[in-house]
Amino acid sequence: MEFLRSAVPSPLYDDRLISLCVLQAIPKLEYKDTELAVKDLLLSLPSYKPHSPRGNALLVVLLEQASVSLRKDIQPGKPASLETTRHYLDLAAFVVIEKRIAPPIDLLRFYYTSLAGKMTLQRLSIDDQTWVICSMAETLAACDQDPKNHDGPQLSALRRQVIDACPILFEVCCLPALSISLPHSNDSDFSDYANPDCCIQDREIVVKYCYNRVCV
16 A cells, blocks of 8 residues: 555545546556555545546546456467456446446446357356456446436346346356256257347346356
C-alpha cells in the first residue's frame, strides 16, 4: 500500500480527488492492495452511492484489470486458469451486485464477450467453468432486478445474446461434468436447444437448469 499512500495527497482535499488518485493508482497495485483500496477507502466515500458516476468509473478500472489478467491467465501454449482474473471479477461483482454502485449490465457484457466463448471455456478447468456459469447467472439476475436496466433496449439485446450462448455453456460445462439429461422430455436432444429456431423461453430453461444443477 506504500504506492497508494504516496498517490493520495495529504492533506486530503475532497473525495473527488481521493477517488481520482486511487483509480489512477490501481493499475500499479497488486490485487490485495487493490481490494483494500476499493473496500476500505473508495467505498467509504460519500460519492460512492448506488448508480453513481464514480461507481461506473471504478467498474471500468476493475474490468480493465480483469482484461489484463485474463490475457495472462489464458496465454496460448500454457495451461489456462482464471486464478488472477477471478479476483478482479469477484471484486467487480461485489461493487455491482452487493453494493450496487455500478450497472450490472457492463459486468454481464464482459462475461459474455470475454469468457462465454466455446474456445475459451474448453480450455478452463471444471471449477473455472462452473464459476463462469454461476457468475453470468448471478449478474443476469442482478440486471433483471436493476430498475435502470430492466427491459431497456441494451439489456434486452444482451440478454438475448446470453440466452443464445447457453447451449454452448451447457454443452461445454454441464454435460461432461454431470452426465445429465436435458429438461423437458426423455427424448430431448441437445441439438434442439442449439437450434437457432429454439424459442428463447426454452433457452432460458437451460440457463436456469445449468445454474441449479451446477451452482446451487
